[in-house]
Amino acid sequence: GAGVSQSPSNKVTEKGKDVELRCDPISGHTALYWYRQSLGQGLEFLIYFQGNSAPDKSGLPSDRFSAERTGGSVSTLTIQRTQQEDSAVYLCASSPRVYTGELFFGEGSRLTVL
């Protein structure tokens, strides 16, 4: 029984480059969430999906950030023209349904922008 899988686990990039972060949720989970966690901070909501639709993308910091989900499964978070302030751990979580408190998190993708 695989949990939520995220890749890459670590990514170092130069300022101005684009990056893609991938999330493989638990099979059958309808809801998928992206959060960002800066060092020593709490979790900042970015976006969530119900199936392939994103009812709430209010947390995306700017238009450089986008996310998609295909086939009700894999999701990709894309950051264009990365900035140093984008450095953080990007966490993905899934759950069988929306409106639940029990999310299953992956171990995150640590992004460092030089």
Add this chain to the structure above:
Amino acid sequence: GESVGLHLPTLSVQEGDNSIINCAYSNSASDYFIWYKQESGKGPQFIIDIRSNMDKRQGQRVTVLLNKTVKHLSLQIAATQPGDSAVYFCAEGGSQGGKLIFGQGTELSVKP
């Protein structure tokens, strides 16, 4: 904006003692409240939740208390063990669609 915050950023306890981690929330429309545990280098792990129409819920060695009058949530851990050392986050849900809103976290350190 709405927020969920914690009273104490760090908590140090002796192994075997009980731990109490506190959280204040501001949104009275929240339907449920949750506690997560995050160990170093890992994603948060669900511990326990409580619905807004309850004031107490117990799990294995943990109890969550909800005081809606003062908008306060607490997590009690009985007989704290070294494996309980982690950062604990409170979160609330149901007031802003399907997302959870997390607080800043409390680091629990258990001394042997």
